[in-house]
Amino acid sequence: MESVDLIYKAIYILVIFGITLLIATYSTYFERKIAAFIQDRVGPNRAGPAGLLQPLADAGKLFFKEDFIPTKANKALFIIGPGIAMLVATMSSAVIPFGDMLIVGGREIWLQAIEVNIGVLYVFGVVSLGVYGLMIGGWASNNKFSLLGAIRAASQNISYELAMGLSLIAVLMMTGSLSLREIAEQQQGFNWNIWYQPLGFLIFLVCAFAECNRTPFDLPESEAELIGGYHTEYGSMKLGMYLFAEYINIFVASAVMSTLYFGAYNFPFMENLRAAISDPVLANNVVTILGVIVMFAKIFAFIFFFMWVRWTLPRFRYDQLMKLGWQILIPLAILNVVLTGGAILLKDYLF
Amino acid sequence: MENLFYFLASLTLLCALMVVISKNPVHSIIFLVITFFTISGHYILLNAQFLAAVNIIVYAGAIMVLFLFVIMFLNMGKNERDLKTSALTKITGTIAGGLLFVVMIAALKDAHVGTYDAENFNSQIGMVENLGKVLYTKYLLPFELASVLFLVAMVGAVMLGKKETGERHF
Numbered sequence: 090m091e092s093v094d095l096i097y098k099a100i101y102i103l104v105i106f107g108i109t110l111l112i113a114t115y116s117t118y119f120e121r122k123i124a125a126f127i128q129d130r131v132g133p134n135r136a137g138p139a140g141l142l143q144p145l146a147d148a149g150k151l152f153f154k155e156d157f158i159p160t161k162a163n164k165a166l167f168i169i170g171p172g173i174a175m176l177v178a179t180m181s182s183a184v185i186p187f188g189d190m191l192i193v194g195g196r197e198i199w200l201q202a203i204e205v206n207i208g209v210l211y212v213f214g215v216v217s218l219g220v221y222g223l224m225i226g227g228w229a230s231n232n233k234f235s236l237l238g239a240i241r242a243a244s245q246n247i248s249y250e251l252a253m254g255l256s257l258i259a260v261l262m263m264t265g266s267l268s269l270r271e272i273a274e275q276q277q278g279f280n281w282n283i284w285y286q287p288l289g290f291l292i293f294l295v296c297a298f299a300e301c302n303r304t305p306f307d308l309p310e311s312e313a314e315l316i317g318g319y320h321t322e323y324g325s326m327k328l329g330m331y332l333f334a335e336y337i338n339i340f341v342a343s344a345v346m347s348t349l350y351f352g353a354y355n356f357p358f359m360e361n362l363r364a365a366i367s368d369p370v371l372a373n374n375v376v377t378i379l380g381v382i383v384m385f386a387k388i389f390a391f392i393f394f395f396m397w398v399r400w401t402l403p404r405f406r407y408d409q410l411m412k413l414g415w416q417i418l419i420p421l422a423i424l425n426v427v428l429t430g431g432a433i434l435l436k437d438y439l440f
Numbered sequence: 441m442e443n444l445f446y447f448l449a450s451l452t453l454l455c456a457l458m459v460v461i462s463k464n465p466v467h468s469i470i471f472l473v474i475t476f477f478t479i480s481g482h483y484i485l486l487n488a489q490f491l492a493a494v495n496i497i498v499y500a501g502a503i504m505v506l507f508l509f510v511i512m513f514l515n516m517g518k519n520e521r522d523l524k525t526s527a528l529t530k531i532t533g534t535i536a537g538g539l540l541f542v543v544m545i546a547a548l549k550d551a552h553v554g555t556y557d558a559e560n561f562n563s564q565i566g567m568v569e570n571l572g573k574v575l576y577t578k579y580l581l582p583f584e585l586a587s588v589l590f591l592v593a594m595v596g597a598v599m600l601g602k603k604e605t606g607e608r609h610f
Contacts, residue, residue: 166467205489206489206568206569207489210493213493213497214497217497217500217501217502221505224505228512239512240509240512243505243509247502
């Protein structure tokens, strides 16, 4: 790899990292604003114009609070726990194609940090590591309620990973590739996977909610009826890191869903637009930049959906949650795999 | 590339040693997870990306989480009493380890180190497409048999877990 490419990759990774953190920060603000809108309140409006500086104020407060570590806690693991949660959350955006290819000065620039032919498996692997942050943090607190909360969270994550993986298999059967870029490229124009995989998308969506610990599956931290969960003993920025990692997870889950099912950076009539501009380089760049905007619009729509559901649906009971995961979603996902396989064979047979 | 290999190899050995040496079982498990990561690093150096990803998903993501579950529930290593080993155990452990070492040296002394054919080596052999083709054509029967074995193990686990007093075995 040339040094220019290396520098470009480094800059791109830093930019994506920055955007991820920025979106996660402002998700907290928009969550409160949307909650206020749904409940007919005003929401945060003191810090800055329309309360826009509220996330900074919250972060400042969390940073300057006393950094408390329980006496009998396992100190090293207690500190590492939130770090692992944060690290794992920021890792998965590396393989997501946020845009197609830009041509600058005759050089092709792909708007994706790393292109590997196992992209989907990479995302899945990173998601499966997310459990460690919660479990280590909960155990290291040396508090029975924290431990029980950690185990509650971990069992939920493990259970829903299975259905998530099975619903992904149907997409992989259709596209025949594990590379996220290739999956995105195959959904050219309006040929999105959602039209072929509505059931798979529904299963994936439910599992994504469960993996992100969002309502109606936010039992790991149901503060009202169960103890706070794995972060009972946490305070100051360590607690902030856990909450922040959760918002990053929402962003990443939205990005993965847009890539797998909603056509990533593809939008309707993109080929017509490309044909309408005579200069091929300019046409490519215009379409790519519009594609990036479309991609982020899809991601924001999903993030909004996450928040909308939070203030609409009540929480499940724990046995209902487990029943939904194991007895409904997994059989449905297997049915979806069988149906997809049958449809692919039927298509070969008919056409 | 070579330096990277030596770095990874020494890290793997160090973490693997720490698994055995650590007094706290939870620390042992975390070191074991890091060991799996470094082994995945070796797979990537060998251009076997699929194996690397699956190693992380299956071992680090699933099996080690279950290990962590069990150890957290048992709350092992909290009592100082559990950690003390008697002199007899230490002596037998040393002798058994030494004997294993002798056997290993005896076995590896005359072992032939295979060389690889750099001219005809296909660097794409570990890619997911090639692996899938080989698994589903040349090794189809062993692959299917392994999956049947997994199914049997799963059904067996469910049956054992279901067994309660007064409840009928399936």
